[in-house]
Amino acid sequence: MTLNRRDFLKVSGAGAAVALTGCATTASSSAARPHVVVVGAGFGGATCAKYLRQWGPHIDVTLIEPNDKFVSCPISNWVIGGLRTMDDITHGYDNLPKHGIKMVKDYVVAVDAAKRTVKTRGGATISYDRLVLSPGIEILTDTVKGYKEAEAAGKVVHAWKAGPQTALLRKQLEAMPDGGTYVLSVPAAPYRCPPGPYERACLVANYFKQAKPKSKIILLDGNPDVVSKKPLFTDAWNTLYAGMIEYRPNNAPLAVDGSKMIVTTEFDEVKGDVLNVVPRQRAGDVCAQAGVRNDSAGTWCTVNFDTFESTTVPNVHILGDSILAPLPKSGHLATNHAKVCAAAIVELLAGRQPDPIPVIANTCYSATSGTTSGYVAHVYRYEAGKGYVAQPEGGATPKGSEIVFAYQESWAKNIWANALD
Numbered sequence: 463m464t465l466n467r468r469d470f471l472k473v474s475g476a477g478a479a480v481a482l483t484g485c486a487t488t489a490s491s492s493a494a495r496p497h498v499v500v501v502g503a504g505f506g507g508a509t510c511a512k513y514l515r516q517w518g519p520h521i522d523v524t525l526i527e528p529n530d531k532f533v534s535c536p537i538s539n540w541v542i543g544g545l546r547t548m549d550d551i552t553h554g555y556d557n558l559p560k561h562g563i564k565m566v567k568d569y570v571v572a573v574d575a576a577k578r579t580v581k582t583r584g585g586a587t588i589s590y591d592r593l594v595l596s597p598g599i600e601i602l603t604d605t606v607k608g609y610k611e612a613e614a615a616g617k618v619v620h621a622w623k624a625g626p627q628t629a630l631l632r633k634q635l636e637a638m639p640d641g642g643t644y645v646l647s648v649p650a651a652p653y654r655c656p657p658g659p660y661e662r663a664c665l666v667a668n669y670f671k672q673a674k675p676k677s678k679i680i681l682l683d684g685n686p687d688v689v690s691k692k693p694l695f696t697d698a699w700n701t702l703y704a705g706m707i708e709y710r711p712n713n714a715p716l717a718v719d720g721s722k723m724i725v726t727t728e729f730d731e732v733k734g735d736v737l738n739v740v741p742r743q744r745a746g747d748v749c750a751q752a753g754v755r756n757d758s759a760g761t762w763c764t765v766n767f768d769t770f771e772s773t774t775v776p777n778v779h780i781l782g783d784s785i786l787a788p789l790p791k792s793g794h795l796a797t798n799h800a801k802v803c804a805a806a807i808v809e810l811l812a813g814r815q816p817d818p819i820p821v822i823a824n825t826c827y828s829a830t831s832g833t834t835s836g837y838v839a840h841v842y843r844y845e846a847g848k849g850y851v852a853q854p855e856g857g858a859t860p861k862g863s864e865i866v867f868a869y870q871e872s873w874a875k876n877i878w879a880n881a882l883d
């Protein structure tokens with residue numbers, strides 16, 4: 463009888479110190495312990511790795527991430543609006559190894575789902591019993607003509623992955639003369655963080671109001687209407703920033719001309735001093751390599767929501783922004799996916815049935831000024847055949863307030879600690 467690695471693990475039992483020979487593993491652990499490889503140490507991946515180790519101390523966990531530091535998208539709009547600095551949203555990964563997680567600084571370039579191995583850019587081949595992918599988004603700059611050239615010349619940014627573009631956008635806004643125009647373009651849904659662009663418009667307006675009051679914002683929306691928290695944002699635009707923000711729906715960008723500083727849409731040619739065009743997105747490229755970017759458009763990944771395992775590729779789980787879900791693409795939900803998935807993997811590796819009715823929640827805060835914020839909160843229970851069904855708990859604030867601004871900052875500190883400490 464021939465045993466594959468999975469059969470071998472079943473009969474040998476976790477904890478037995480038996481070495482497998484001929485295994486492709488170069489960075490895996492002692493062969494008898496189940497091994498989970500997690501790709502991406504963002505909100506989903508870091509949280510999943512940590513909870514896998516907490517709830518399954520017999521499981522070896524390898525977390526692969528190319529970056530030295532975690533730079534948070536939540537609160538990055540506060541940096542762009544001048545309320546916080548890049549240091550405030552940048553965190554180390556130093557605490558994760560204390561949970562027994564093996565951190566590998568590398569980038570996954572290939573997945574062999576049949577052999578259950580991943581290959582990294584650095585040349586390692588790492589085998590897994592279960593693979594978790596939380597790579598976030600790939601930004602489809604190709605969908606806007608001229609984008610790549612303008613981006614390379616520093617004439618257009620998306621700043622939709624927190625990092626150098628966040629800092630560059632802040633610098634561009636600081637350098638813009640009073641009376642200038644900031645053009646912000648919102649992609650057609652679904653995209654990462656539905657309220658994010660509207661929060662950004664509020665915080666740039668808040669900055670202009672104090673530092674360059676003759677300036678204006680043109681908000682080009684690729685959607686027919688404000689996608690998220692409409693009462694909250696329209697209240698802020700009408701009361702705090704009257705006359706400063708011009709909202710144009712159904713205005714997806716077709717082209718960017720970095721030399722003339724023009725964004726072209728189906729209806730308009732808009733000239734700006736600072737161009738912040740956020741293109742459409744899809745699941746991170748490692749999902750395509752694993753064969754799990756499998757919705758009808760080949761854009762997002764479909765999963766079974768009780769385990770977050772791919773609907774088509776066994777032993778591969780996907781979390782966070784990369785999945786196709788009726789729920790928003792948020793960091794808060796990515797951490798909830800991560801915990802449901804970690805608990806399910808612990809059960810599956812032990813040959814048990816995962817929780818059939820997991821409950822998850824989303825809380826999303828948005829600042830409307832330098833002292834006020836609003837929120838939306840929902841609880842969802844998984845029901846077989848229906849997916850996550852919204853429960854009556856939750857709600858949304860129609861107006862920003864100072865107390866919610868304080869909650870927003872506390873929420874960010876808590877979720878960073880939950881993922882990274």
Ligand SMILES: Cc1cc2nc3c(=O)[nH]c(=O)nc-3n(C[C@H](O)[C@H](O)[C@H](O)COP(=O)(O)OP(=O)(O)OC[C@H]3O[C@@H](n4cnc5c(N)ncnc54)[C@H](O)[C@@H]3O)c2cc1C
Nearest residue numbers: 502504505506535536570597598655782783791792793794
């Ligand atoms: C402006 C803005 C504001 C936001 N505000 C909020 C907010 O207030 N609240 C909220 O809940 N959410 C917010 N979000 C959304 C939140 O940032 C995302 O939903 C969240 O980051 C998704 O988590 P993730 O794990 O899917 O991806 P990420 O957090 O992006 O992590 C992906 C990680 O995978 C790594 N990676 C990618 N490919 C590979 C590979 N091949 N090999 C190895 N590593 C790889 C990347 O380097 C990255 O570290 C905001 C987003 C933006 C843009």
